[in-house]
Amino acid sequence: MLSERAGRIKPSPTLAMDAKAKAMKAGGFDIVNFGVGEPDFDTPDNIKEAAIKAIKDGFTKYTAVGGIEALKDAVIEKFLKDNHLQYKREEIIVSCGAKHSLYNIAQALFSPGDEVLIPSPYWVSYPDQVLLNDATPVFIRTNEADSFMVKPEVLASHITGKTKALILNSPSNPTGLTYDRRTLERIAEIVLRHDLFVISDEIYEKLTYDGFAHISIASLDRAVKAKTIVVNGLSKSYAMTGWRIGFAAGPAGIIKAMTTIQSQSTSNPTSIAQKAAVEALTGPQDFIQIMRTEFDRRRKFLVAELNAVPGMRCLTPTGAFYAFPNTSALYGKSFDGTEISSSSDLALYLLEQARVALVHGGAFGDDSHIRLSYATSVEEIKKGVGRIKEAVQRLS
Ligand SMILES: *Cc1c(COP(=O)(O)O)cnc(C)c1O
Numbered sequence: 001m002l003s004e005r006a007g008r009i010k011p012s013p014t015l016a017m018d019a020k021a022k023a024m025k026a027g028g029f030d031i032v033n034f035g036v037g038e039p040d041f042d043t044p045d046n047i048k049e050a051a052i053k054a055i056k057d058g059f060t061k062y063t064a065v066g067g068i069e070a071l072k073d074a075v076i077e078k079f080l081k082d083n084h085l086q087y088k089r090e091e092i093i094v095s096c097g098a099k100h101s102l103y104n105i106a107q108a109l110f111s112p113g114d115e116v117l118i119p120s121p122y123w124v125s126y127p128d129q130v131l132l133n134d135a136t137p138v139f140i141r142t143n144e145a146d147s148f149m150v151k152p153e154v155l156a157s158h159i160t161g162k163t164k165a166l167i168l169n170s171p172s173n174p175t176g177l178t179y180d181r182r183t184l185e186r187i188a189e190i191v192l193r194h195d196l197f198v199i200s201d202e203i204y205e206k207l208t209y210d211g212f213a214h215i216s217i218a219s220l221d222r223a224v225k226a227k228t229i230v231v232n233g234l235s236k237s238y239a240m241t242g243w244r245i246g247f248a249a250g251p252a253g254i255i256k257a258m259t260t261i262q263s264q265s266t267s268n269p270t271s272i273a274q275k276a277a278v279e280a281l282t283g284p285q286d287f288i289q290i291m292r293t294e295f296d297r298r299r300k301f302l303v304a305e306l307n308a309v310p311g312m313r314c315l316t317p318t319g320a321f322y323a324f325p326n327t328s329a330l331y332g333k334s335f336d337g338t339e340i341s342s343s344s345d346l347a348l349y350l351l352e353q354a355r356v357a358l359v360h361g362g363a364f365g366d367d368s369h370i371r372l373s374y375a376t377s378v379e380e381i382k383k384g385v386g387r388i389k390e391a392v393q394r395l396s
Pocket residue numbers: 037096097098099100123169172173201203233234235236241244245246
């Protein structure tokens with residue numbers, strides 16, 4: 001009855017885990033939730049006020065499909081200020097979240113038979129969006145020794161005559177790690193040599209630590225910029241996940257195709273949210289610094305605590321709000337005669353026996369790890385890791 005296409009994909013495992021944790025919480029269980037993929041901060045008041053004003057002013061009708069000019073201009077300003085990237089209005093599209101921008105890109109670029117390179121571990125939606133658009137995801141393994149950055153020579157070895165694009169995500173969800181300039185330069189060289197597109201998801205750009213400055217691959221030079229579609233949005237930087245505003249910048253021909261696709265699917269992003277987005281991008285920015293400082297404090301605390309759990313080993317993330325400890329030393333151990341042999345076994349064990357929700361690494365294509373979000377208070381982190389430690393010590 002359903003289409004063949006519908007059978008190719010699965011529900012987002014991170015959203016599924018979050019729903020499960022929330023359901024247990026609603027059922028009266030005291031759950032520490034490390035599963036969340038959104039800031040626990042409230043959207044700043046100045047942004048909310050702009051939305052309320054938009055409603056009162058009657059700014060409640062259809063807008064231009066790819067976003068109002070004031071918002072496109074604010075996005076252009078943001079790229080110039082933050083990334084030294086210069087775009088025109090026809091090189092910008094505003095969508096219903098960064099995920100929607102990514103989906104439009106997949107629709108505009110991929111054809112049956114195309115191969116799309118995805119460094120693994122990866123954000124859960126990349127492979128499924130590629131599959132939904134009749135192309136084939138090709139995974140490139142990365143590992144802790146390289147801080148989860150794709151090695152240029154390994155990237156080159158995965159390129160075939162069918163390769164169409166590479167999806168990059170820095171700072172990364174789930175690893176929390178960030179690409180350095182030298183590695184980006186070497187990747188850009190290979191991408192240009194093979195005439196590939198780069199889809200660069202920079203949604204965590206504002207959340208970096210230890211003095212690390214985010215670098216957009218598109219900013220390296222004109223040639224790379226001409227082959228890159230940069231994706232970003234307001235969800236993470238301004239705690240606006242529910243508002244659904246994301247955007248993309250790239251070659252005018254691609255942006256135009258994405259806009260046509262958007263015109264036949266969702267039409268414009270919500271008019272009210274667009275007004276709020278203008279305020280977010282052009283109003284006071286101190287909120288970001290406050291949020292970042294708090295995330296940084298939690299990051300240090302969580303990583304130190306995780307490294308004190310026997311059998312866990314965690315790199316220090318330099319971006320986003322996730323810790324991604326290696327838990328493979330725990331596999332093979334048992335509880336009550338049941339063996340823990342994978343990241344999903346471990347996640348289930350910790351949910352049931354420690355009342356701690358987190359996402360198993362398998363969801364991101366890496367079974368040796370688990371992902372913990374620190375978008376929760378230090379008190380909760382302390383309580384949650386204490387429970388994890390205790391539950392892990394019960395394994396034999
Ligand atoms: C949260 C997230 C997105 C999607 O953000 P929205 O703008 O809310 O759609 C995209 N990419 C990554 C890596 C994310 O973690």
